[in-house]
Amino acid sequence: MSFSYLPFVAPGGQEGQPSAPGSLDLLAHDALESAHAALRRAALSLEHDVEPVTDLTGPARALERALGAIYDAFDGRADRVAAVRAAAAAVDGAAAAVGEAAGLEAGLAAVGELLRSARAWLERAEARLAAVPPASPLDPPPIRASRDRPRLHAVPRASLAPRIKVPEPPPAELVAKPPPPIARPKTFEELKAAVEALKQRAPAPGALPAAAEARPLAARRDDDPPARPPPPGFARDVGAAIDDLAFLRARTRECFEEVAMVGMQRAPLLGDPFRGALVLERRMLAAIDVVAAIGAPALEHVPRLVAEAPVKDPSLAFASAMVLGCFAGRDALAAAELALLRSGRDKAFIEGLGAALKLVPHELLPLALRGLLREPEPLVRAMAIDVLAYRGLATEDELVAAASDDAAPVAARALYHLGCGASQRLPELIQRALAAEDPALREAAWTAMALSDHPHASIALRGAMEAPEGGDAAALLLAIAGDEADARHLVARAFEAPREGLLAAVGWTGAASAVPPLIDLLERDGDKAVKLAAAFALERITGAGMWEEVAVEDEEIVVADPPDPDVGEPRELKLAQLVSDPRDLPPAPAPELVELPTVDAARWRAFWMERCQGWDLGARYRRGRPYSPEVVLDELDAGRVTPAERRHLQRELIVRTGAFVRFDPHDFVVAQEEAIAAWRPIAARASGAPGRWTRPRRRAG
Template structure:
């Protein structure tokens, strides 16, 4: 499998220095993590699965204290054995309260079961810690600035404890004490005395309900309008904020900076991937500012996600990216709590996983293996994807995930399992190919292509005829197929042209397809198909015949709905207010994009003038005879999107028979290191230019 990959700098260390090992042994870590997982599930059940039939505020606060004690034991902020015992004591308090009300709600019984499981794991942890000699607490290293890759910061602080939100019981109604009963009168004198007593017990007229509303309101007097303040002055100055509010405001600014960069760092078509370096430095500088502020900033980060009105995916990326750069199990757990409270939103989970692929946290493998045991399939899929992406997943873990009944989990695992040899891979592929889930079938096709499966060509050719997944199968056939597969793909593409097949023709690199693609530009057909043919020609010939084209408005953004007519005059636009009517501003310039020309005459002239010496039976890429070195150059400096760069990575795996860990999601410096590692491998595999040869790389 791929090498273990943690792209970070340890606290106070030099670039590339690995993280210092923890003073607690792995078995104690595992038992504490199991207790933490059980206690976390109990807390989530208390939040979401239990009706407020009784006051749950006390148990919620006790659960928070138990989680804090576990984090103290994890990170050594207190004596570990004493912290474990404190956690068990708090669990006993919760268990007593939950057990007394278990008959009122079935959800409380499940909470009690999880509490017993957590306590059992803590008892094992206590026994294990008793055999480990205590280690003195280490002084935190100095906080150093990050440089082109994230640095793991160690900030002295109390443990970050999640706030467990349970519904508070309704307040008891305030009922006035009833007056003493009056004896039943038997004579007129007693009746008169009873009436006088009732009058004395009756409330005053102003205290009766509705009496306050019945009172006349005081006359309203209009105060004279204050004169406008002179320019440069403010009539009312707000109250000064305290130091904590200032630090939290600065933390919010840095947090939003990380969220913004996380959404924008992927380059667009035509932008070199190295241009993202300046954005990555902005993101790392914002995280460094949070580290410099210290505990007040770090404690405020989980609140920025918990108190957000909408669980936006950018918040998931920012929270995991920031918290994953701070040492301590509690910091990473805060991001996990945001994940498990996200109502299982796929975009939220994916963005949090995207951040976990980059963070430098030393306990990330432990946390991810805990998430592999979660019942939600999307969470398990994210966990195995990040573990394999980081090179931390074992073959047994990948095989177990690829055998998962949930299609998202199996699909993610198959993609990674195919990058290394495995005896179980053919069996798993056979099972996935017959699955009903399209994503799992596509993962099986990808695994067949990457592992040089003997039936890959037959399966991919058959999938071309299907209505679902045919375009993905065409691209995989173009990347991993031989010359016969390329001819079959070209024939199918021009029998019934569609965008996916035409794009795959460009990836085949067949020189014989160039005249056919030019003929396709001359037809009166779909503009999108013509543009796809132009991109395919550019991929084969490298003609660089780009032109600027205006993008239509409806392709940029959806028009805003009109404002409702409420009877008020409509506000004029700013240009109408400040511009001279004799010289109004010009219409905004159209949005321009660069794309290859669709002029068939220009392409035919280029073909006749520049490509006469080409071998029509050979394969070309960007105007050069095809070799893995040409593919690597395209990966390094080509005008391609991140998705295309992932396909180029697969192409290198297929055509060299080797694997180097690379993904365009990585930091720029990490991508450059991977490209440098690919260089000698691609050079050795480039002995037959222009051919479809590939080494034997069997699954087992």
């Protein structure tokens, strides 16, 4: 079963209702998008690639007007034909200014070519729109609050034209012409004439700087009593009152930071049920609803919060795309795209923005992502094809084209999604990826082989498991997709040379025969990480539930802040020490505790002897139950696992059922619950042989 959807609620509609299609002609839509892409590249070139040999402010302002007019035509905020003509006029103005200075800077020639391309696309859009009768503008529906899913809001406003920041030209040095030199006097008469000439050249007395600053009107008198310091935690100067616009912008910043915070915290930790993220998701959606309620002043301020940030913070990238993607209009989504393209090659920033695009409800998201597929930066193209496939919007031809891309990041993202669908063209793409030097691309090829039941998957994964690079990833895939012989081979290799990754893979095999050697491994004096991996493997096989709280050392939580430099001044006391009674100071912070499976071999041996005597040592178990897809689904639904482990469980369901249901722990909670419900009957039909390594045929090619 496969399904694709945009997880959103349309403006003014009921949950699950798709948004109404726009009245813009499809060919005109494509022409406008092509013109938009060309103008956006020209703007980025003016910002980053052109030396300021001349004043670029005029072309920059003209490009801003052109982009704003294109958004008016996209979204119907003005007469579309008139808006396209206004955009063309602005492009002509920018092209004239760029053409005059093209001989001074080579980069301006490329900008001029982009402007000519945009002008040609605008002519096509104008011809297409002129043949279509104009549509009357529709009143935006009332804003309704979101709940559990993001709602697409329609806010009446002017188009969000970007602010293009071009470098300033070098200032012209204004140097006064020096007066002619005075000849060296040889007589008293010449000396007297030289003195008179110097007096005439000297500035007037009023032009000299003041010798001292003026005394303030309200200067303190010597007999005034000293000012009393404010109590700790209070300030004497509360500042001036702010106007309404500043207040709305401050409230927008608070909501924006709320979305950024939730974007970092919504992924559950080990032991936290994924449904607990519902509270955080509702907080995030409520913050976006506040931005919608404020309206145009808030939405116009959101792009500034990213552009004016001192660093490229991935949380800000997530927040900007998440907020702007919940508002109808090509201009809102374009503002997030521009922040992405301005980020350069910052991988974390690109991934943060892509994480939000996987969730936003914007109806023009496929159009924007397909435009990003034509960008020269591989990381941007990789993010675009990943989001398209994640949302179920990518066609097989698009995935094959991306998997054939020379850039390894793009091909790696596409291969995984092709493996989920078992494309007929997948085997040749896998063969090409296996010969690549990029480790991420090779790992993507292994994953696609495992998911598609490639006939050489076992051989390739066994060989890759022995390699020093990527061996642990190959071992885990072999445990998920292999048969009983693969499980025995993996267990044997793990105990020949125990290491953390191999022992974790042993837990995924579920081989009951591996339990006694794992317990013996805990009794040895060895690496703590190896023993902990063995304990996790035992927990995954037996489901014993023998967890214990362990204090985590500080350096394992966060890197300590560097100490403040010693400048000879006394250290400032903390506020709690200033205002608290010495007899009632706050206690020292408690150590950070985490729950981990016990590494006590005696407890594990006692559990094995008492609870597992009836086990079949030749069978496969998961969490104390004979292995079946239903057990895997239960672990995905309510197991004590991390988001990364839940992604492995999703792959395991694809392998062991031969079916596919779109699921990812990054989705909203309600979307995950829908996917789990869709998996339930499929897993039940595939659970006829519990405790075995059987799998249906799902071979590509």
